[in-house]
Amino acid sequence: MKLPLRAPLAQKLIAVARPAKFGRGEETLADPSVRDTWELTPDQITLGGTGWPTLLDSALEHFRDQLGLPRGSRLRAELHSMLVYGKGQFFLPHQDSEKDDAMVGTLVVSLPSAHTGGDLVIEHGGESIAYRASKDELTLIAFYADCRHQVTPVRSGYRETLTFNLLTDAGSPAVEAGPAAEPAAA
Numbered sequence: 234m235k236l237p238l239r240a241p242l243a244q245k246l247i248a249v250a251r252p253a254k255f256g257r258g259e260e261t262l263a264d265p266s267v268r269d270t271w272e273l274t275p276d277q278i279t280l281g282g283t284g285w286p287t288l289l290d291s292a293l294e295h296f297r298d299q300l301g302l303p304r305g306s307r308l309r310a311e312l313h314s315m316l317v318y319g320k321g322q323f324f325l326p327h328q329d330s331e332k333d334d335a336m337v338g339t340l341v342v343s344l345p346s347a348h349t350g351g352d353l354v355i356e357h358g359g360e361s362i363a364y365r366a367s368k369d370e371l372t373l374i375a376f377y378a379d380c381r382h383q384v385t386p387v388r389s390g391y392r393e394t395l396t397f398n399l400l401t402d403a404g405s406p407a408v409e410a411g412p413a414a415e416p417a418a419a
């Protein structure tokens with residue numbers, strides 16, 4: 234995939250995507266008034282390219298430390314989906330469902346793509362911080378699984394992200410997490 238993402242490629246991705254669903258309790262729902270985004274599933278995606286494995290590994294070490302997990306532990310990222318947001322698309326405030334006991338959080342990798350709107354707003358410790366993706370580089374943002382977050386409506390262009398479940402072998406993160414109260418960005 235050639236980056237930065239431009240409209241013709243975004244439209245090709247949308248052509249093979251499906252409307253994203255979301256979890257509420259035991260259910261998985263599609264409701265465009267709550268979440269309006271195109272989604273591609275891991276079987277449709279191959280991650281690669283020079284530098285990607287190294288970049289991901291060093292980002293995971295950084296986030297392990299920032300999230301207050303022990304240095305000796307390992308953080309793993311499991312690809313969850315590729316999301317494409319066109320004009321007007323968004324995701325209302327929610328918490329990600331934890332499908333796995335080892336899940337400590339979410340990693341969002343925004344691919345470079347010119348757009349306005351489409352901020353990722355994360356709540357933590359009574360604060361709410363808006364993260365805006367770079368149009369030239371990858372932007373990586375990690376947050377704890379219990380953080381509410383939302384994606385504000387895209388006003389122009391396309392926003393594209395890869396989302397990953399962050400898993401740890403460190404045991405209970407609630408016990409291990411120190412006072413590192415910020416969502417971490419690299």
Ligand SMILES: O=C(O)CCC(=O)C(=O)O
Binds near residue numbers: 316324353382394
């Ligand atoms: O696209 C994003 O930045 C985040 C999407 C999200 O919150 C989710 O997939 O649960």
Ligand SMILES: [Fe+2]
Binds near residue numbers: 327328329382
């Ligand atoms: Fe989410």
